[in-house]
Amino acid sequence: xxxxxxxxxxxxxxxxxxxxxxxxxxxxxRAEAVIGAAFPLLLRRLYLEVADGGFGIWxxxxxxxxxxxxxxxxxxxxxxxxxxxxxxxxxGVVPLxxxxxxxxxxxxxxxxxxxxxxxxxxxxxVLVPTTLSLKEWLVGWLDGRIEPxxxxxxxxxxxxxxxxxxxxxx
Numbered sequence: 001x002x003x004x005x006x007x008x009x010x011x012x013x014x015x016x017x018x019x020x021x022x023x024x025x026x027x028x029x030r031a032e033a034v035i036g037a038a039f040p041l042l043l044r045r046l047y048l049e050v051a052d053g054g055f056g057i058w059x060x061x062x063x064x065x066x067x068x069x070x071x072x073x074x075x076x077x078x079x080x081x082x083x084x085x086x087x088x089x090x091x092g093v094v095p096l097x098x099x100x101x102x103x104x105x106x107x108x109x110x111x112x113x114x115x116x117x118x119x120x121x122x123x124x125x126v127l128v129p130t131t132l133s134l135k136e137w138l139v140g141w142l143d144g145r146i147e148p149x150x151x152x153x154x155x156x157x158x159x160x161x162x163x164x165x166x167x168x169x170x
Contacts (some may be wrong), residue, residue: 001139003041003042003045003084006042009142010050010055010056010138010142011049011055013055013141013142014050014055017055017059017065019050019055020025020051020052020054021052022047022048022049022050022051022052022109023062023063023064024102025073027052028047028048030077031076031077033075034081035076035077035094035109036091037094037109038109040109040111040134040148041112042135042138043096043134045105047063051160052064053065053076054158056096056138056147057097058098060096060097061073061075061079061095061096061097061098062076063075063076063077064077065078073098075131076094079095080092080095082095089106089127090108091109091110092109093106093107093109093127094106094108103119104119105118106112106119107134108120113133113134114133114135115132115133116134116136116137117130118130122147122155132146
């Protein structure tokens with residue numbers, strides 16, 4: 001699937017959601033300045049061509065405070081600031097989607113493909129990269145292979161991770 005086909009498929013998948021209009025290039029540039037890294041190209045296009053938040057498996061954060069909050073944080077910049085002090089978060093890994101129950105999906109702005117990361121404090125002791133790029137994650141959602149909730153089947157865990165039945169980080 002090309003990026004153009006994927007963007008059209010995402011747009012069709014969320015056409016029944018009451019989403020904000022697309023972000024402006026200036027809004028994306030301002031968010032990049034706050035985050036300190038450029039958006040992965042596909043993510044940038046989704047914000048510019050589909051909507052300023054709300055698309056995805058569960059609604060992704062907005063680029064700006066556009067009045068539509070898809071999390072407890074008003075936008076991706078606020079979520080980034082909230083996560084900045086988290087000692088387990090590598091630089092350039094940015095919160096993308098609040099999945100509820102303290103679970104988050106994050107995206108790595110330092111990788112061209114936008115590697116997806118997972119934070120599920122009930123499953124493991126650390127923020128972990130998944131085996132998916134942003135594109136693979138979105139295609140998996142559209143194909144029904146990636147569903148809301150935990151992503152234990154696509155994680156890359158550290159050897160010492162206690163696993164699904166280990167102690168939760170609270």
